[in-house]
Amino acid sequence: MERIRDLIVSGELPAGSRIAERTIIEQMGVGRTPLREAFKILEAEGLISIVPNRGAVVTQLTPTDVEAVMTVLIGLEGVASEPACAQVTQAQFMSIENDHLKMMDCHRRGDLMGYFHLNQSIHQKIVDCAGNAPLSRIYKAECARVGRYRLAGNRNSARWAAAVSEHEQILAAIRDREGPLLRELLRVHHLNGWRKTREVLEAELAANARSAAGSRGGQERKRSATGVSKPRSP
Amino acid sequence: MERIRDLIVSGELPAGSRIAERTIIEQMGVGRTPLREAFKILEAEGLISIVPNRGAVVTQLTPTDVEAVMTVLIGLEGVASEPACAQVTQAQFMSIENDHLKMMDCHRRGDLMGYFHLNQSIHQKIVDCAGNAPLSRIYKAECARVGRYRLAGNRNSARWAAAVSEHEQILAAIRDREGPLLRELLRVHHLNGWRKTREVLEAELAANARSAAGSRGGQERKRSATGVSKPRSP
DNA sequence: TGCGCGACATTTGCATGCAAAGCAGGAGGT
DNA sequence: ACCTCCTGCTTTGCATGCAAATGTCGCGCA
DSSP: OHHHHHHHHTTOSOTTOEEOHHHHHHHHTOOHHHHHHHHHHHHHTTSEEEETTTEEEEOOOOHHHHHHHHHHHHHHHHHHHHHHHHHOOHHHHHHHHHHHHHHHHHHHHTOHHHHHHHHHHHHHHHHHHTOOHHHHHHHHHHHHHHHHHHTTGGGSHHHHHHHHHHHHHHHHHHHTTOHHHHHHHHHHHHHHHHHHHHHHHHHHHHHHHHHHHHHSTTHHHHHHHHTTSOSOOO | OHHHHHHHHTTSSOTTOEEOHHHHHHHHTOOHHHHHHHHHHHHHTTSEEEETTTEEEEOOOOHHHHHHHHHHHHHHHHHHHHHHHHHOOHHHHHHHHHHHHHHHHHHHHTOHHHHHHHHHHHHHHHHHHTOOHHHHHHHHHHHHHHHHHHTTGGGSHHHHHHHHHHHHHHHHHHHTTOHHHHHHHHHHHHHHHHHHHHHHHHHHHHHHHHHHHHHOTTHHHHHHHTSSOOOSOO
């Protein structure tokens, strides 16, 4: 169940691809009933959408959709900022700091995936510090929805370096318990990140559209729609 | 499927009560599989929780839990306020205004349920005006989670009258496209409402605890565990 | 009479079977 | 040659059956 979610969140299943029940069943050795239940949950989380009698499709988000989610994420972190600064414990701060150090290490080594996960972890932990369970839950769910898209942003090394520097300031704001400052820093941090990410996403989108139009109309989409279903067993 | 959700959201199924599959099946004439899928969705939405081999129980929120959700709701409306004011169309405003007029009518007639639903509708529509689909979705889901608890607040007639008056100002702020003002008005509106609601909830809670301890320890919980039983109002 | 233990019944979790709805490919007509 | 319709296959949605786990009740014993 978690594995399917990971498959989608991590981006192994291309966006827009159709997920055949049979494929997953055989691949994961699980019955159809629990799989269907998992699908329903994933649909509720917005990761896939189930169209009646046609199966499950990985939700495909446009840059505009992602931007909408980013707005929400910024808002949620904004809600979290002041309570987080007010309530953060020593242990929590050290945990975040530890992630931060490991993250900088990843940056030094050029480990994008490692960096990305630690980055997510840090932001989640900051939100968690607010001690608001629903807030944490929602934040986590929305991060999962857009994670695969945000990955694109830090491929730009200048932006990546800037992000690390911004994180330094964020950490300092937490240490000094400067709630409003933290909120503003987070807001700007995400805004900057998103600006670059959006560029990359739109460039990719344009490239895809061009290649699709160039070779054959809609063929690209069709291929990814067969998707997970490996070319039928003989 | 929607009917089950309504059953829970509306509060017909008391919080903490166990929901027997069989009961719902017979009552609604639906198979077990779709019901289980519905349960999984409701669990994902946080309306019920499924404990392994023991079935589904309606999620019971403490006043503190509700307060956490209220904080999130205020934050979400805060995110929505400025875009909503910036983008609201004439048609949208008229729709809200229409609800507002109907709502005032409900207040005049003392129709609490009607008032409540229109109130929910208005707030939802304001959020919807921001044109942020994920925002609207999350807001709606969280409202559903705490709706039954918020109902308690407006039983106090002074608070109810004040709420109506606050809504007048809110409407004016939208009309005048005053984003920051709208955010502040909404925030105060909810804070005021919640203060009263929390009082009522805690009073009810204390009363329940007293009656339970007075008659017999744990008996109340046992009775509600027998099924969809609604022993709340004797 | 109170308490502990064992068997029963109920309920859930999962797998599988059957029917319906789409979709694809092919044949026939214009 | 293209379009249209038809037939077959694949896939999904739902119902039911079976096994495991848990709560409950009754009985025996101290």
